[in-house]
Amino acid sequence: MQNRRQRRLDFEGAVNFRDIGGYPAGAGRRTRWRTLYRADSLADLTPADLDRLDALGLRTLIDFRLPEERRAKPDRLPSSGAINAIELGFIPRGVLEMLNLVKSGAIDASEVERLVTAQYRRYCVDHTHEYRRVLEIATAPEGYPLLLHCTSGKDRTGYGVAVLMLAVGVPRDVVLEDYTLTNRHRRAVPQLFGPNTSEDVARTLLSADPAYLEAALDEVDQAYGSFDAYLEKTLGVSERARARLVDLLTEPDPGDAS
Numbered sequence: 554m555q556n557r558r559q560r561r562l563d564f565e566g567a568v569n570f571r572d573i574g575g576y577p578a579g580a581g582r583r584t585r586w587r588t589l590y591r592a593d594s595l596a597d598l599t600p601a602d603l604d605r606l607d608a609l610g611l612r613t614l615i616d617f618r619l620p621e622e623r624r625a626k627p628d629r630l631p632s633s634g635a636i637n638a639i640e641l642g643f644i645p646r647g648v649l650e651m652l653n654l655v656k657s658g659a660i661d662a663s664e665v666e667r668l669v670t671a672q673y674r675r676y677c678v679d680h681t682h683e684y685r686r687v688l689e690i691a692t693a694p695e696g697y698p699l700l701l702h703c704t705s706g707k708d709r710t711g712y713g714v715a716v717l718m719l720a721v722g723v724p725r726d727v728v729l730e731d732y733t734l735t736n737r738h739r740r741a742v743p744q745l746f747g748p749n750t751s752e753d754v755a756r757t758l759l760s761a762d763p764a765y766l767e768a769a770l771d772e773v774d775q776a777y778g779s780f781d782a783y784l785e786k787t788l789g790v791s792e793r794a795r796a797r798l799v800d801l802l803t804e805p806d807p808g809d810a811s
Contacts, residue, residue: 558586561738564605566597566629569706569738573714576731579722582799583806589691589699591714593706593740596626607631613696614638615687617709626704639690641683643709645672655758658749662757669758673765674772676712681787687713688720688788692798705742707735707761712769720784720795721802725770735761 562570570593574586587609598606612635616623619642630636651668654660676684690696703709711732718728739759746755770780777783784790790798 560734562590562605564602565599566602567592567595568740569593569735571706571731571734571738573718573731576718576723576727577806577809578799578803579724581806581809582722582803583809584718584721584723584802585804588697589714589717589802590701591706591710592700592702593738594626594704595628595630595702598629603629603631607633607635609698611636611698611700613690613699615690615699615701615713616640616642617683617701617703617713618642619644622704637696639686641686643680643683645675646679648672652745655745655750655754656747658747658751658754660754662751662753665754665757666762669762669765670768673708673712673769676709676769677773677783677787678776684713684716685788687716688784688790688794688798691717692790692794692801694797694801697801705735705740705759707732707759708765711735711761711766715766715770716784716788717798717802719770719780720790721799729763729766732766733761733763 558572558575560571562572564570571591572586573589573591574584576584578584590609614628614630614636616628616638623640623642628638630638647668651660651665655665687701691699701710701713715728715732718731719725742759745758773780773783777787784795
């Protein structure tokens with residue numbers, strides 16, 4: 554998919570910092586550029602990166618990392634203090650146990666795939682509070698530009714961005730395409746692996762496999778009947794709030810002649 558603007562932003566200390574603008578959003582609309590971002594860790598931003606980040610004019614940052622993740626690798630943010638950092642740290646049940654097995658070499662790639670798929674299915678069931686809060690923040694005009702991030706910018710962030718994209722009419726296949734872009738911009742996370750971790754296990758764990766996100770979205774349909782029902786009844790997004798979200802996150806597509 555070609556865009557006139559840059560999808561991945563050029564940060565020295567963040568490899569997976571991406572703009573969610575320019576995606577088709579139905580009815581002749583597209584997602585706005587320079588409005589919603591997703592990223593990996595911000596702990597290694599350089600002084601030049603801080604200037605770049607400041608220039609984006611971010612108003613809100615949602616950090617999905619656990620307190621211990623934040624303590625180990627605290628975000629580096631511009632000294633202006635203009636960014637409102639909101640901590641919604643969580644990790645799906647079973648992830649920490651799986652990571653211990655990965656580090657010790659006591660698990661194979663097929664089991665990692667099975668466990669990660671199961672963990673993705675828990676996002677819509679076990680983490681209603683966190684994602685409901687994301688939608689509350691996203692429907693407030695004063696919160697933009699908005700950035701969602703975690704450690705690698707793939708899992709917790711990936712699901713949150715997918716929910717926002719689907720809520721404003723981005724087709725599911727395009728949402729999956731955006732998710733898999735992480736495979737081009739993988740962050741090194743050597744702390745997760747040990748000398749007995751196989752290459753297959755590491756690759757499977759780090760992969761932005763569309764089957765993972767598909768499983769999460771399938772679980773939404775199974776648990777709530779439809780994405781629309783999940784959005785309204787579980788995440789608390791009324792019809793009026795959803796229309797506001799569309800206004801905030803999308804704009805008319807000048808290239809759409811329909």
